[in-house]
Amino acid sequence: MAFFLETLIGGLMAGMLYSLVALGFVLIYKASGVFNFAQGALVLFAALAMARFSEWLPGWTGIDSPILANIGAFVLAGLVMFAVAWIIERLVLRHLVNQEGATLLMVTLGIAYLLEGIGQGFFGNDIYKIDVGMPKEPVMVLENMFEGGILINKEDFIAALIAALLVGALTLFFQKTATGRALRAVADDHQAAQSIGIPLNRIWVIIWLVAGLVALVAGIIWGSKLGVQFSLATVALRALPVVILGGLTSVPGAIVGGLIIGVGEKLSEVYLGPYVGGGIEIWFAYMLALVFLLFRPQGLFGEKIIDRV
Amino acid sequence: MIYRENGQFKTSYAADQQIFPIAQDRWAVLAIVAFAFVGIPFLVDEYLFRAILIPFLILALAALGVNLLVGYCGQITLGAGAFMAVGAYAAYNFLIRIDGMPMLAAILLGGFVAAVVGIVFGIPSLRVRGLYLAMATLAAQFFWDWAFLRISWFTNNAPSGSVSVSNLELLGWSIDAPIEKYLFCLGLLALFALLAKNMTRSAMGRQWMAIRDMDVAAEVIGIRPMFAKLSAFAVSSFYLGVAGALWGFVHLGSWEPAAFSIDRSFQLLFMVIIGGMGSIMGSFFGAAFIVVLPIFLNQFLPWLGGLVGLHISTAGVSHAEFMIFGALIVFFLIVEPHGIARLWSTGKEKLRLWPFPH
Amino acid sequence: MREIGDVILDLRGISLSFGGVKALTDISFDVREHEVRAIIGPNGAGKSSMLNVINGVYRPQQGEVILRGDHFKRMDPYRAAKAGIARTFQSLALFKGMSVIDNIMTGRNLKMKANLFQQAVWWGMAAREELAHRAKVEEIIDFLEIQHIRKTPVGRLPYGLQKRVDLGRALAMEPQILLLDEPMAGMNVEEKQDMSRFILDVNDQFGTTIVLIEHDMGVVMDLSDRVVVLDYGRKIGDGSPDEVRTNPEVIKAYLGASH
Numbered sequence: 001m002a003f004f005l006e007t008l009i010g011g012l013m014a015g016m017l018y019s020l021v022a023l024g025f026v027l028i029y030k031a032s033g034v035f036n037f038a039q040g041a042l043v044l045f046a047a048l049a050m051a052r053f054s055e056w057l058p059g060w061t062g063i064d065s066p067i068l069a070n071i072g073a074f075v076l077a078g079l080v081m082f083a084v085a086w087i088i089e090r091l092v093l094r095h096l097v098n099q100e101g102a103t104l105l106m107v108t109l110g111i112a113y114l115l116e117g118i119g120q121g122f123f124g125n126d127i128y129k130i131d132v133g134m135p136k137e138p139v140m141v142l143e144n145m146f147e148g149g150i151l152i153n154k155e156d157f158i159a160a161l162i163a164a165l166l167v168g169a170l171t172l173f174f175q176k177t178a179t180g181r182a183l184r185a186v187a188d189d190h191q192a193a194q195s196i197g198i199p200l201n202r203i204w205v206i207i208w209l210v211a212g213l214v215a216l217v218a219g220i221i222w223g224s225k226l227g228v229q230f231s232l233a234t235v236a237l238r239a240l241p242v243v244i245l246g247g248l249t250s251v252p253g254a255i256v257g258g259l260i261i262g263v264g265e266k267l268s269e270v271y272l273g274p275y276v277g278g279g280i281e282i283w284f285a286y287m288l289a290l291v292f293l294l295f296r297p298q299g300l301f302g303e304k305i306i307d308r309v
Numbered sequence: 310m311i312y313r314e315n316g317q318f319k320t321s322y323a324a325d326q327q328i329f330p331i332a333q334d335r336w337a338v339l340a341i342v343a344f345a346f347v348g349i350p351f352l353v354d355e356y357l358f359r360a361i362l363i364p365f366l367i368l369a370l371a372a373l374g375v376n377l378l379v380g381y382c383g384q385i386t387l388g389a390g391a392f393m394a395v396g397a398y399a400a401y402n403f404l405i406r407i408d409g410m411p412m413l414a415a416i417l418l419g420g421f422v423a424a425v426v427g428i429v430f431g432i433p434s435l436r437v438r439g440l441y442l443a444m445a446t447l448a449a450q451f452f453w454d455w456a457f458l459r460i461s462w463f464t465n466n467a468p469s470g471s472v473s474v475s476n477l478e479l480l481g482w483s484i485d486a487p488i489e490k491y492l493f494c495l496g497l498l499a500l501f502a503l504l505a506k507n508m509t510r511s512a513m514g515r516q517w518m519a520i521r522d523m524d525v526a527a528e529v530i531g532i533r534p535m536f537a538k539l540s541a542f543a544v545s546s547f548y549l550g551v552a553g554a555l556w557g558f559v560h561l562g563s564w565e566p567a568a569f570s571i572d573r574s575f576q577l578l579f580m581v582i583i584g585g586m587g588s589i590m591g592s593f594f595g596a597a598f599i600v601v602l603p604i605f606l607n608q609f610l611p612w613l614g615g616l617v618g619l620h621i622s623t624a625g626v627s628h629a630e631f632m633i634f635g636a637l638i639v640f641f642l643i644v645e646p647h648g649i650a651r652l653w654s655t656g657k658e659k660l661r662l663w664p665f666p667h
Numbered sequence: 668m669r670e671i672g673d674v675i676l677d678l679r680g681i682s683l684s685f686g687g688v689k690a691l692t693d694i695s696f697d698v699r700e701h702e703v704r705a706i707i708g709p710n711g712a713g714k715s716s717m718l719n720v721i722n723g724v725y726r727p728q729q730g731e732v733i734l735r736g737d738h739f740k741r742m743d744p745y746r747a748a749k750a751g752i753a754r755t756f757q758s759l760a761l762f763k764g765m766s767v768i769d770n771i772m773t774g775r776n777l778k779m780k781a782n783l784f785q786q787a788v789w790w791g792m793a794a795r796e797e798l799a800h801r802a803k804v805e806e807i808i809d810f811l812e813i814q815h816i817r818k819t820p821v822g823r824l825p826y827g828l829q830k831r832v833d834l835g836r837a838l839a840m841e842p843q844i845l846l847l848d849e850p851m852a853g854m855n856v857e858e859k860q861d862m863s864r865f866i867l868d869v870n871d872q873f874g875t876t877i878v879l880i881e882h883d884m885g886v887v888m889d890l891s892d893r894v895v896v897l898d899y900g901r902k903i904g905d906g907s908p909d910e911v912r913t914n915p916e917v918i919k920a921y922l923g924a925s926h
Contacts, residue, residue, distance in 0.1 A: 035440040095643045101440055102385045103642055106582060109575065110638025117631025125624055237447065237571070244444050283455050286448035293444070294436055322801040504787040511786040511793055512772075512779040515765070519773050522762035529722055530840060531748030531777040540783065587764060 013156035015262020021239035040236025041115035047219030051128035081212030241289035247299030358487035369596035374548025380586035382541035383521025388446035394569035396550025397557035423550025431542030473563030585650025672700035681730035708897035753842035763822035774839025
């Protein structure tokens with residue numbers, strides 16, 4: 001039982017990270033109908049910026065304190081993500097209004113390649129460290145309930161906490177601020193939003209910036225766990241089934257979907273993996289999402305798709 | 310005034326239905342094909358065969374397959390590499406498990422197995438489209454990546470996970486030297502390109518394009534989406550499977566699943582986008598472009614860097630490659646969704662009128 | 668000359684709703700062979716939905732479609748096409764990446780029997796079929812007077828010509844029943860006259876039964892033999908143009924609606 005719970009919690013923690021990446025997908029899809037395959041590249045790009053700036057800053061400014069260097073790097077990386085969002089809107093998105101979903105998807109594949117090339121060309125292509133001082137040691141909890149207790153990684157716990165906070169903040173942002181309401185209006189109907197004077201272009205920059213910042217947070221958490229390297233870009237591929245499961249247009253869907261996939265992956269790997277040779281995590285999530293798709297194409301929380309002739 | 314159709318009047322619908330209705334086009338294409346078969350073998354050295362021509366021929370065949378599905382039928386795929394893998398491993402198993410199995414038969418059977426697998430993974434396309442379908446094809450990619458890595462039956466229990474094929478033979482002709490491999494691939498490509506062209510200009514092709522352009526209207530005139538989509542998946546996967554088998558048998562000789570990874574899938578999709586969606590010719594342009602560009606950059610960028618006193622590393626070249634591919638994808642999708650093929654035909658259109666402006 | 672025959676298509680008690688929103692409520696009417704039957708009504712009356720029920724794009728929750736005595740609870744587009752029902756669309760629904768010829772050729776699809784392998788090698792039956800059907804398609808092109816644009820991709824054509832190609836694609840099926848969804852919407856007077864002429868010619872020469880949705884009352888009253896009037900998904904009138912014109916409920920619906 002304790003082992004099962006441990007696996008379960010490990011899955012939930014991993015799932016939280018998927019949720020973060022999935023959140024980036026959902027934000028952009030809601031506001032612009034673009035299925036952003038470049039979300040993983042954004043994570044890589046942001047993490048690279050963060051890692052390298054925190055490394056370079058002490059040299060540039062003479063600041064020794066790692067905390068200040070990290071804060072400075074975070075701000076700089078945020079600015080870089082803003083620039084990326086702005087450039088993408090300027091050069092790409094505004095030329096593709098009203099295009100088909102499949103075309104937009106392929107465009108974001110192009111953007112992903114561009115970001116990966118530029119990111120690595122500019123920031124380097126080694127493995128870099130992000131150290132924001134997250135505690136690494138594991139802790140035991142519930143020792144009085146189970147024999148030996150349950151082992152939890154403190155780092156995972158904090159990461160999950162940050163992710164939860166971020167989701168809360170985004171929900172507030174969408175519900176309570178004027179920009180958030182404008183975003184929701186745009187998501188519902190581009191033309192109607194435009195006709196009541198919501199500037200589409202600015203909204204798109206904002207949404208890509210928000211997605212970029214979410215990517216930055218995801219990149220920091222992931223990067224401080226496993227180091228910043230090219231494989232970060234592939235997290236988008238792991239988070240894809242999450243959005244399918246949760247529904248492309250639903251923020252809560254991204255969270256719940258992330259948790260389900262995280263847990264599903266871990267449980268299947270532990271309990272099913274040994275029989276089939278292991279390594280089934282990736283495709284298991286896809287198959288799960290696929291089977292689900294056949295019965296409920298709009299996902300758990302997505303809006304129903306109705307075709308009209 | 311050279312490239313003109315003046316005076317070429319068509320007196321029958323058959324003449325109008327030819328693949329190249331303009332006589333100059335017909336002769337030019339015949340000349341190119343003849344040159345590819347007869348001229349190139351005398352002019353080209355071994356390196357060029359191995360590094361450029363053979364990969365180009367095989368990838369062009371694969372790109373044709375992707376184009377039939379994506380460009381003609383409008384069904385997106387991000388898992389083309391997986392179907393190449395299925396073709397390669399199926400052909401391998403036919404070859405080693407059945408005594409006296411001829412090589413060509415094994416390759417074609419590999420294509421058929423890929424077609425069947427393609428149908429299975431195409432089934433979601435009946436319920437979903439666009440993004441969701443992309444997901445289903447990714448599922449295929451990851452599943453087969455895993456299967457060929459972990460299920461040792463597929464690799465005939467090869468301890469290293471890598472399989473190899475040697476002593477290729479076709480009706481007593483041993484395909485060994487690069488030039489023979491080249492001719493073998495060229496022959497298959499020419500044949501399959503012709504078949505693809507015929508399919509796309511007849512009822513089947515029109516059904517695919519109808520589904521792509523307006524699926525509801527297609528249904529109303531009696532096209533069954535299931536049949537049209539699954540046949541596109543089947544034919545496309547067959548082409549990919551044959552290309553995969555050739556890639557393994559002829560180009561690599563021995564290979565691992567990584568040869569058909571998701572990067573390969575993206576590469577094939579890029580070929581079709583850059584070359585021209587919905588164009589047979591475009592598949593060739595795209596394949597040529599993507600095979601040649603990295604080699605060109607490898608030579609050219611360090612030289613260019615040297616001019617301005619910069620040292621450009623191998624990593625730098627590969628980053629430049631990423632950027633150029635990315636930028637081109639974005640560029641073509643925004644400016645010219647029909648790719649190089651459309652640029653080409655626009656150029657021809659201009660030539661037809663030259664030297665008059667209108 | 669045509670002569671109006673027996674009932675060929677009978678709709679009984681059709682009700683259709685989308686997630687609680689009622690589009691059609693208990694609608695019954697019939698269509699006789701060789702006649703021109705119009706469906707009119709204000710915007711949102713459910714006219715297009717009615718056509719979509721007839722050829723199986725929408726599936727009604729209640730009622731049945733009776734086609735030449737065969738009862739269909741649920742029609743599907745493929746069966747409808749096989750049974751000789753063709754249609755055109757209100758918003759353009761051509762295959763915009765294909766040429767005019769290919770669009771109309773696609774309408775011959777059900778009549779082509781060659782299999783994929785024969786088509787791939789372009790041999791025997793496949794090649795013969797392409798030729799034979801091409802000749803048939805050229806007849807339609809002549810009939811619709813669009814010879815000059817036969818090789819043009821339809822996406823580049825002006826609206827009025829696209830509507831004609833849409834009709835051509837439907838005619839290529841050699842339908843017995845032709846459903847026309849606002850064939851003249853957005854056309855100028857001259858284009859409307861051309862289109863009216865084509866519709867009458869089709870009805871006259873080939874004896875095709877026509878079910879027509881149209882907003883232009885003048886056109887409807889001139890073309891049709893009988894008219895069905897819908898309002899808010901209900902049938903409020905049915906009869907000859909004259910009967911319908913004097914029906915008080917119809918007048919009320921039209922005066923009440925903001926036109």
